[in-house]
Amino acid sequence: MAREKIKIKKIANVAARQVTLTKRRKGLFKKAEELSILCDAQIGLLIISSSSTPINFFNYATTSMKDIIERYNLHSKNLDEFEQPSELQLVRDSNKEVAEKSHQLRRMRKEELQVLSIDELQRLEQSMEAGLRRITQKKEEKIMREVNQLQEKRMQLLEENKLLRQQVVEISNPD
DSSP: OOOOOOOHHHSSSSHHHHHHHHHHHHHHHHOOOOHHHHHHHOEEEEEEEEESSEEEEEEEEESSSHHHHHHHHHHHHHHHTSSSSHHHHHHHHHHHHHHHHHHHHHHSSSSHHHTHHHHHHHHHHHHHHHHHHHHHHHHHHHHHHHHHHHHHHHHHHHHHHHHHHHHHHHHOOOO
16 A cells, blocks of 8 residues: 655644654655765755754764765865866766656655556666666676686697697607
8 A cells, every 4th residue: 555645745734744744754864874884975954953952963974973074075175176167067967867867766665666656666667677677788798808808818728738738749759
């Protein structure tokens, strides 16, 4: 049974808002930890809840939050100093591609396949088949390269063996 999509808007009921914040915060922290482990990434999350008094801060960091912020500040200064806009665009495109691939991977998980339409499932199947074909092609290319290398090595060894036999014959038949 698929979950019903909810419209994203501010939750009017303060208690329900707090419950949602707690549940989603735990889920977000869990995803951050998984991403950190899978991609060996440093992750820092800071959530500021204004629904309670005093304001609550929740944070998660794979290392120290201070180190992550310093690294971010250094990186953002370097981005400001880019001389060519194409480099910045490349970074943006890469981030977009990573986000798209992450989304595709999430869709491949069992629980997310249930919400896909038939067309989406067919596109996913075609994408997976195309990927499998590329993998098979690369594997075949590598095998052929290895076979060719082994054949070349065989020819070298046969030639070397022939030379050694000639040397043995010359040594054993002194004229």
